[in-house]
Amino acid sequence: MNWEIFLAPYTQAVDELKIKLKGMRKQFDYESRHSPIEFVTGRVKPISSIIEKAKRRGIAMANVEEEIQDIAGLRVVCPFVGDIYEVVDMLRLRKDFTIVEEKDYIEKNKESGYRSFHVIISYPVETIYGEKRLLAEIQIRTLAMNFWAINEHSLNYKYSGQIPFEIKQRLKNASEAAFRLDEEMSKIRQEIREAQEVFRRKKD
Template sequence: MKTNQLKQWAHFFLTYKFALDAVETKLNILNEEFQFIHDYNPIEHMKTRIKAPESVMQKLQRKGLPITLEDAKEHIRDIAGVRVICSFSTDIYQIVDMISKQSDVRVVELKDYVINPKPNGYQSIHLLIEIPVFLTDRTENVLVEIQIRTIAMDFWASLEHKIYYKFNEQIPPHIQEQLKGSADMIHLLDRQMLALNVEVQKHREQALK
């Protein structure tokens, strides 16, 4: 690539960094205010990432598309990502609701793998949003993918991801079955921990009366 093209690509990815910064700030504000009002924070922690330029270009090639900034912006929707980790499954929908109500956020797509898990047992919410980034000479609307899941769901997904690549994306059937069984157990664990939390809240409310 020529120097001018490299600079354009670098600036392109910089806008996604700005979008991630904006989303992370929003989530931190919502979490802190929720803590102030309800004495409870739904977000345990967050992770952000931006796809490497090489990864974006390879994905364009696999899709049979030209390697241009315009095609990257239009066809690659997961360049910028935020993973939000919660304590309980109800927190997931609380966060979806809060972020969706932001006046400068447009929800582009929502995939609910909590109510409808993937066949392998994977659970999470994938929320694709569009957020404005105010640059020196213009405003860019940038896509950011937000994945929201519980600590237990994240534990399972992290291990599944490692196993997936260890077997070069071809996981043996008996290991797939064990992973699905583990996902079912994690779903049960999430339900039990939520029920326990509800019980604790009841006792706390009664003690304050």
Template sequence: MRPLETFIEQRKERFVRNSLMSDEFLDFVNKNMKPIEKQMSYYQCAIMEVETKFKVLNEQYSLEYDRNPIEDIKSRVKSMESLIKKIRKKDIPLTLSSIEENIHDIAGVRVICSFPDDIYMLADCLLSQDDITLLEKKDYIKNPKPGGYRSLHLIVSVPIFLQDGKRNMTVEVQLRTIAMDFWASLEHKLRYKKDIPADKAKYLEDEMLACAQISAGLDMRMQNVRDVIAENAKPDEQSLLLKDLS
């Protein structure tokens, strides 16, 4: 290993030892491991509640309108490593109450839809339920990020029912089309490639932005195809499809 690489590795090791393995952090883990595990289980329960709501909506659309607006549902509870990084990035106290108050994406549910219209329809259906409270909404479909990222983000509060009572938990819900999810998956992989030369990195950045614009156009064209099919369906089919589009 070259001297510079050796130096960098040593510095990295020292950072891990002094930061992530600090006495403060180790004390926090020792004192709070059981409460942390319990808190993570609450987030998992909240995910199950939200997933069930979307599965019920999908089943209802299947029975009433003979189609499924949801292609897939993915979920995750943030890993301990990611949670630690977020705590340090936000520079918040190492307490469970502070984590719950300041970090809203520990529980995440991603809903993959067929068409852009389905995203807003499902979001409205979810938010109209009386036990769901909207805390924050970010529409990266109508207002994409500079790099091209598109998705609808909702931070919601949902109750879970435990042995000793009800508890409200925060869940981040992301709604995307198949094209949006495919793009985001590739962008996520590229984000952590640190060994790409500067000229190639600029090319990839421009190419990903172009791909985002193409996929946005594809989403709209596919939705237009669906609309034309609905408008030209037989009378009995048309009433079903138009009801679906309303």
């Protein structure tokens, strides 16, 4: 497998999608409207992670393209839970890609305590040989969900996926705390927005 050639369209897709999703945030700013997007990041999955995931799932290298949906990964981080569904609605309206699957790990979180909304898209990349459609995963989550997920991810890496029981329990507690934080913040969302608006006007 020539990884450089294989990953090139994924790199292009991530670069393009980062610009497009950041563009959504900018448009809210230009129109002085509250943005449901706090920030956007993107990455191409490292080769070692692709190989590791394929081995773990028993996926043949020839099927990696169809079976590993997050080689191109985008993350949209939002202030409030309600913003996530606003972003999902905007993604559903777009004509530059098609949604092939939606996974709502907010309604029903994962066993680990992970919460996030995943949208899997089929994205057309223009190559020198014509259009190539590939899968990309857009993870949409709040700041609190993101804080939890990046810490849990580091621990998973540290313990090679075998996090000790006690730490797992603490992570579950932390996930519940993050859930409550999101709930409380949502309840005072309007107050927070108005405060930000006053702050923005003063700055202008």
